[in-house]
Amino acid sequence: MAAEWARAVRILDSAPEICLACHIRPDGDALGSMLAVAHALRSRAGSAGQRVIASFGDRPFKIPRILRFLPGAELLSPPEYYPERPRVMVTFDAASIDRLGLLEGNAARADELIVLDHHASNTRFGTLHLIDAGAAATAVLARDLIAALGVAMTRDIAFGLYAGIVTDTGSFKYSSTSPLVHEMAAELLRTGIEPGAVALELWDRAPFGYLGMLSSVLGRAVLEPGAAAGHGLVWTTVSRADRAAGGLDFEVAESVIDVLRRTDEAEVAVVLKESDEGTWLVSSRSKGTVDVGRACIRAGGGGHRMAAGFTATGSADEAMARLREHLADGADSGR
Ligand code: AMP
Ligand code: MN
Ligand code: MN
Secondary structure, three states: OHHHHHHHHHHHHHOOEEEEEEOOOOOHHHHHHHHHHHHHHHHHHHHHOOEEEEEEOOOOOOOOHHHOOOOOHHHEOOHHHOOOOOOEEEEEOOOOHHHHHHHHHHHHHOOEEEEEEOOOOOOOOOOEEEEOOOOOOHHHHHHHHHHHOOOOOOHHHHHHHHHHHHHHOOOOOOOOOOHHHHHHHHHHHOOOOOHHHHHHHHOOOOOOHHHHHHHHHHHOOEEEOOHHHHOOEEEEEEOHHHHHHOOOOHHHHHHHHHHHOOOOOOOEEEEEEEOOOOOEEEEEEEOOOOOHHHHHHHOOOEEOOOEEEEEEOOOHHHHHHHHHHHHHHHHHHOO
16 A cells, blocks of 8 residues: 555656546535645645646536535536646545546546555555545545655645545544544644534535424434334435525535434434436435445445445336335345
8 A cells, every 4th residue: 555655646746747636526625625636736736836626527617515615616627627638637535437427537547546444345446545434535545645745734734634534524523533633633733723614514504494394394304213134214305496495505414314213212224315317316324234235326326334325217116115125125135
């Protein structure tokens, strides 16, 4: 592994142009890690004369509203402007090449493709892999990469990295929260970023219409005690109509899972979120006994043991039926 890090540094030190990409519909870990590295590379670009390009493969190209507070939006460009055949490309938080969306082909054509990730299921689609399934977030690896490049921590870099670790540890609540994570948080906070302000932007604000939406979608939640091999399942849907009533963006649906997963009677919580285009993005969470990552990989998606997802065309009921089957199989693999 040490040799891989050294090789990554050599590649990044000598490249005239570095192309960064994170997974589509980026979360705080994907976008935060990428922006942190973009800031770090830019900060030394003057001396190295390097060009830095950062993007993700969504059309329309929209930075999720809750992530717009991150410094560095001006470092991003839409995928249309991405080099067709990057000399050096780095991916963030993408477990497989299809998670790059419109940039999948660019990644496939890249001369050097450095994959920075923490998914155990990573398919190793690059030419160089900096992957640690034990890392709480890709942001931990991004921090290590920035240090290896010899760039000092700044407030702009820290914002992205902090967004990454708080997103993927559920604000230091999940069991992925290790002493190392808290040590990293301390290092980041010393640059002067304010954790309350980050939490406010990420989770603690919404328009008034959100309350009505929450009331409808929680009110129709279903508890299935016998599902997931008897470990219990709770699920609900957030449709376009639910959001339209309050004039709400897709992203407001992301927070519903955090309420649903509190349900004592269910090991597994699932929220099916309808995109503006009409596809269902399915989010699942486990309390530990059931491997939702395995179930979602079987359903064509991906993720981790405790948090995973997949995308489904067709109806919500069909997607749910498929997932129910995979959960029934995968539930006996508990640790
Ligand atoms: P989410 O429920 O959207 O917060 O996603 C939880 C985790 O599941 C993410 O960290 C991803 O690793 C994974 N994931 C979610 N959606 C997908 C998808 N459509 N394809 C592959 N992995 C996904
Ligand atoms: Mn992610
Ligand atoms: Mn992540």
